[in-house]
Amino acid sequence: MTAQDLPLPHSSAPGARGFDQVETWVFDLDNTLYPAQHDLWGQIDARMRDYIAGLLNISREEAFARQKDYYRRYGTSLRGLMIEHGIDAHAFLDHVHEVDLSTLEPSPRLAAALEGLPGTKLVYTNGSERHALNVLGKLGLDTHFSAIHDIVAAEFHPKPTEEAYLRFLRAHGVEPTRAAMFEDLARNLEVPHRLGMTTILVVPPTEQIESRESWEFEGREAAFVDHVTEDLAGFLETLGG
Template structure:
């Protein structure tokens, strides 16, 4: 399902920028739930609070700072390397190869890049499991962003400058609508990837908002199908 909007097209796009988690694989795989659980465990152990209290702190920091890690760094002096190593030590086996999506990404004209709040190590494992690692020129992760997560404007600026990307000739695919505000303001065509209808997903209500926002140009619950239609229309 794709909801058409009166919005920017893709005819001018020469750089395709993709978020990673819950964007390049379906929400209902709930791979991120493993990371989420480990974040809670990290917060609980580090702050010496019960898991229920740690969960509240985790979600509060996530919403206020963009990532729980940024909140833990700012509020408690946590070292990013320790945090990232712990929370990304997960089982990636629930991810299945997606050669169809890989083929459609390959057909997109121009450059393809990853922009994620995760780590390069985690992103590499996800892309390898999906069988699409060879489709992307580079991964811009939280370390490259100097630990400033999306939706911080400076993170997008760093990404664009580092990789020489013209936002007026680019498209951004994301699962969180708030992470599309700055890209849209910069002139990028924006695509919100939402959960497939009827599938159970583990997300906060605010994470699923924004389908009708003015800064969201297109909405899809089937990224492969969306890319297929884009390629067919060319």
Template sequence: MVTDSSAPRGFGHVETWVFDLDNTLYPHHLNLWQQVDERIRTYVSGFLKVSKEEAFRVQKDYYKRYGTTMRGLMAEHGLKPDDYLEFVHEIDHSPLVPNPALGAALERLPGRKLILTNGTRKHAENVMRRLEVHHHFEDVFDIAAADLDPKPLPRVYERFLARHTVDAKKAAMFEDLARNLETPYALGMTTVLVVPEGQREVFREHWELEGRDAVYVDYVTENIVSFLENLLAKLRL
């Protein structure tokens, strides 16, 4: 059970910095995830042999209830995930360009940097290389490493912490969905919700916008680079 606290947690004790990937490390307005979203709909339509309209309904229903559409298809229709994961992540990464300011901020953060994503390692590596920040991260914990379980399931975070020997009470988590921060907060992490400008025009689901004021969100930022730069200045790093 998450309980309220008098003040947000700080960063002076943080030894491990954990980042979500999509819509967190890069701006949402690039619509990179929209490509994945559309390919998921196409896959669902073909797999279930339904219209695109019905596929959209199923996709969003499973995403909300299971954490990922894939997990819903596995649970309710016996989906074998390998082909699905390969298909939905075959996207054009060219909208991403190098982000030297992000790279500089990551380099100055003291301690380890890790990616925790519901996507694949291949997709994460493509994104990080396009941003030219791949060399700042120690490793990627992807959907395969999580045994195909998605955030926000608590066991995903437990597996992540065990795999990488991370002390949650000395870690910070950056995410674009508030619900994915509830368990990290309960485990002792400092939490940051990344909500880029213009996201209300891009997101289709109202529930994805919820949680900015939740007790398990320590900080909210519209710009991850500015947030990190201001944090580093406060930490005098």
């Protein structure tokens, strides 16, 4: 597959890695397998803020600033809270993932596109397995993935750290040069690309999502991003075809 083969709204970098060798397809969960416009992350964001405010007895504004600082420095707010405050990670995950999924609907088009991909499909998330199962169930995608690799399986080493990816690759026997990674955050593709994976950045049609920080959208033009798409199902249909 070359840049010329991909119709809009997809684009590929000059010299981008292709897909002929790919036998393992790795997908992030939130804002990747469902459109960011559903803004489940906004709910999760708010619950993290409230958890931190209660834990540290600070205002919600202070908690939000602390949360984003930990997120940027440690990869996840959870990792920062574990290192800085020794919190119970499981209690935190249970709290922040109690979100309303009613806006999610089955996605038969995406399900069919996933079915058309040859090889193994995996979900790799910095969230919890329980959250992933709930989301995949709502989307009607729960039968299309061989495994979910969550933050617990990663022993709380989050993307984008190299240690996290190496643990993932070992756990599932993935050969990175024969794998593709789909992510909504460019920074989470830098290490996979360096390890040999084909990288695909999934972005919303409009990149103005209120609950996201501006720095989270940085890196779209980076050399470690092989392909960019605003339409995951359409992109996969092209590959399956």
